[in-house]
Amino acid sequence: MYNNPGQQRELARPYRKSLLIALLLITFSSGLLFAWINLGRGNVVVAAAELIMAAYSVVLYFNIRRTQRLELWAFAYLIPFFSVMMVALASPRSTMNVFVWVLLIPMVSHLLLGRIKGLVLTVIYMSIAAGLFFWRFGDDPEAMQPVILANIGVLTLCLTAFSHVYEITREQSERRLVKLAHSDVLTGLPNRAHLQSRFEYEQARHQRLNNPMSLVLLDLDYFKKVNDRHGHEAGDKALQHVARLLKQRLRKTDLAARLGGEEFCLLLPDTDGDQALLVAEKIRQQLAASPLTFGEHSITLTLSGGIACFGEQEGMELNALTRCADKKLYSAKSAGRNRIALAL
Numbered sequence: 001m002y003n004n005p006g007q008q009r010e011l012a013r014p015y016r017k018s019l020l021i022a023l024l025l026i027t028f029s030s031g032l033l034f035a036w037i038n039l040g041r042g043n044v045v046v047a048a049a050e051l052i053m054a055a056y057s058v059v060l061y062f063n064i065r066r067t068q069r070l071e072l073w074a075f076a077y078l079i080p081f082f083s084v085m086m087v088a089l090a091s092p093r094s095t096m097n098v099f100v101w102v103l104l105i106p107m108v109s110h111l112l113l114g115r116i117k118g119l120v121l122t123v124i125y126m127s128i129a130a131g132l133f134f135w136r137f138g139d140d141p142e143a144m145q146p147v148i149l150a151n152i153g154v155l156t157l158c159l160t161a162f163s164h165v166y167e168i169t170r171e172q173s174e175r176r177l178v179k180l181a182h183s184d185v186l187t188g189l190p191n192r193a194h195l196q197s198r199f200e201y202e203q204a205r206h207q208r209l210n211n212p213m214s215l216v217l218l219d220l221d222y223f224k225k226v227n228d229r230h231g232h233e234a235g236d237k238a239l240q241h242v243a244r245l246l247k248q249r250l251r252k253t254d255l256a257a258r259l260g261g262e263e264f265c266l267l268l269p270d271t272d273g274d275q276a277l278l279v280a281e282k283i284r285q286q287l288a289a290s291p292l293t294f295g296e297h298s299i300t301l302t303l304s305g306g307i308a309c310f311g312e313q314e315g316m317e318l319n320a321l322t323r324c325a326d327k328k329l330y331s332a333k334s335a336g337r338n339r340i341a342l343a344l
């Protein structure tokens, strides 16, 4: 599942990229506009910094469209952008109005860098901006009025807090959505999409370490009869019963997924065919020995299974392995059900 920060960053990539591109276009046009205004006012240092920033944003624009390392480029944009802002704040020729730009810092930092790095950058540049404000206007009684300081302080704090809380809730809902998209609603087991991404991870690990890996397909026997005799609710309970058993029996490093209907798949890393057969047999026996209680009924469930081993012979891709395991599952069904087939 997408739980680590790297994967979380991957999810945020598309919207951060669009945002960064929009910011670059704004920086380019506003850089030109303000350079022209500042040149007119004789504020040459600030005008030069703004022109450089406008030119730099064109360079970034072309790099960002192709890059895979968005966060690095976001830093490459934000640090010069905020630094030029600080130059403008420090310039004796600029008025107090220019400090309104500081309010952009928390929003832009959080949106482009996420909650932790965004907060760090916000605190650094807000502290510099506060220092510059007191340095420039500390002896101006008009600017130092408590009501003005309170307005600026509270507004800045609010914007920082809102941006931070927004990022936290955005990350949480993103995680929830990904979890939903990767799990089966009825049983809570991972679904086919999750199996595919986990398989790709295990496939890469196998190529590096050459460890064995097995895939087991399990299918409940005569499941239609359970639905027909006891109703769909009993069928659903039976599927949840099997899912619970799989979760209990397997190692943390194994994966049990529901592929759909009454079919389940186990991905067993570091496990060869014989070991997989032992695991599947234990599950089969335990299921047969622990009937589902539904109302006053006790419903005995059995399953059949087929095992495929990762390798050139049976398959190196998920589809090929599944096809191979499916053939063996079919032979287990034909041989009378309630059994696991390792060979055809």
Ligand SMILES: Nc1nc2c(ncn2[C@@H]2O[C@H](COP(=O)(O)OP(=O)(O)OP(=O)(O)O)[C@@H](O)[C@H]2O)c(=O)[nH]1
Residues within 6 Å of the ligand: 186, 219, 220, 221, 222, 223, 224, 225, 227, 231, 232, 233, 234, 235, 236, 239, 260, 261, 262, 333, 337
């Ligand atoms: N209750 C419930 N039933 C489901 C669900 N998904 C699939 N089924 C039912 O599972 C049954 C599968 O029937 P079959 O494919 O004939 O398989 P079977 O009866 O187990 O027979 P064999 O696999 O040959 O042993 C169908 O009746 C489906 O409606 C589900 O989510 N809940």
